[in-house]
Amino acid sequence: MSVRLRLALSYAAFLMVAGALLIAVVWVFLLRYVPEQAVTVSGDAVPGGGPGLFIPGRSDLWRAFAPKAALALGFLLLFGLAGGWLLAGRMLAPLQRITEASRTAGSGSLSHRIALPGRQDEFRELADAFDVMLDRLEVHVAQQRRFAANASHELRTPLATSQALLDVARQDPPDDPRELVDRLHAVNARAIDLTEELLLLSRADQRSFLRERVDLSLLAEEATETLLASAERRGVSLETSGDVTPAVGSRALLLQMITNLVHNAIVHNLPSGGAVQVRTAALKGSVVVTVENTGEVLDPERVPTFTEPFQRGTARVHGDQAGVGLGLAIVESIVRAHDGHLALSPRADGGLRVVVRLPAAPPRTDR
Numbered sequence: 001m002s003v004r005l006r007l008a009l010s011y012a013a014f015l016m017v018a019g020a021l022l023i024a025v026v027w028v029f030l031l032r033y034v035p036e037q038a039v040t041v042s043g044d045a046v047p048g049g050g051p052g053l054f055i056p057g058r059s060d061l062w063r064a065f066a067p068k069a070a071l072a073l074g075f076l077l078l079f080g081l082a083g084g085w086l087l088a089g090r091m092l093a094p095l096q097r098i099t100e101a102s103r104t105a106g107s108g109s110l111s112h113r114i115a116l117p118g119r120q121d122e123f124r125e126l127a128d129a130f131d132v133m134l135d136r137l138e139v140h141v142a143q144q145r146r147f148a149a150n151a152s153h154e155l156r157t158p159l160a161t162s163q164a165l166l167d168v169a170r171q172d173p174p175d176d177p178r179e180l181v182d183r184l185h186a187v188n189a190r191a192i193d194l195t196e197e198l199l200l201l202s203r204a205d206q207r208s209f210l211r212e213r214v215d216l217s218l219l220a221e222e223a224t225e226t227l228l229a230s231a232e233r234r235g236v237s238l239e240t241s242g243d244v245t246p247a248v249g250s251r252a253l254l255l256q257m258i259t260n261l262v263h264n265a266i267v268h269n270l271p272s273g274g275a276v277q278v279r280t281a282a283l284k285g286s287v288v289v290t291v292e293n294t295g296e297v298l299d300p301e302r303v304p305t306f307t308e309p310f311q312r313g314t315a316r317v318h319g320d321q322a323g324v325g326l327g328l329a330i331v332e333s334i335v336r337a338h339d340g341h342l343a344l345s346p347r348a349d350g351g352l353r354v355v356v357r358l359p360a361a362p363p364r365t366d367r
Contacts, residue, residue, distance in 0.1 A: 004088040011084030015076040023069050034058045094123035098130055110138040146308070158191040197326040200256065207337045209250035213361050216245040216254065216289055217280040223259040224278060227266060235272040236293075238262070242280030245287035246361040249338040257334040258289060260327040261354055265293035268352070282360065289356040298346035306344060306352075307332040331356070 001009075037057045056064075097114050104112045113134060116127035162184055169180050224238045231238050247254070258278070265276040274294045281288045309329040328344075331354075335342040340358035347353050 007088035008084035012080030015080035019076045158187045236274040240278045245280040248361045261291040291354045295351040297350045
């Protein structure tokens, strides 16, 4: 049976039970005062004289009352079925709209919304939650499609370059193959870097990692020491400061997060005389890592797009130190996997400020 039919039967059964209870009340509290047998009173016993009286007994009244009670119960049954069917239809109408929206979404169209009108009740909350889910799914699917298209394009570039180099070498073999080998090695290394970055991004999105207590201030120092030589080659000064910032998560992923931020700050900086500042702070219930760098003045409208895959600073350019365009995208995925928040904002005098806020680790308990 459908839910609508079950509800209609439930309404009808409720009315039948209510009617039966009313009949029982009449029987128990009214008919019990009626004599069991009929009584006939002669005229002499009537004050003032007159004709005799016939007082029906309980059985007489029941025989007169039972057919009417049966008709009333039958009416209640029909009324309960009809009224219950209509009421159930009105009650379940929002579910029908949600079902149609689910089928539409299942067919691949995520642009449809329920937009259920009316007061804020359980069905409205369900419809609004479903609309929010569709919004997130639509954004996620659009991001995945753009990511797949960009990844395919980025992976095709080194493969096509390798194919072109090999075709040229096959048609006109070089006298010294070392240059060809070096170029193929560089192209292959770029393809490997891109593949590893894609795997790291997938790992962060799936949250498939072990969680442990990590001090972000130590990770910041480790990341700056690793990238110090690269900063010196580009004439960029590195400064690290801050408090002990204990968090819970993957040490490898959090180190990768800070390394990506510092590397991005070094690469997208002034041609010379640039600076990068890395600060850590422990707040109530959270820890914060802030990475700031000097550089050109950024458009505030373009800054939020930097976390999209394959966006390299202010333009999609390939350089020796530009990476594969997944740095901030990986940072955002790692932050999201650790239930944190990532905020990007341009600095007034040029450059970028990146703030990562993560939940603080619970205090240690001495046993």
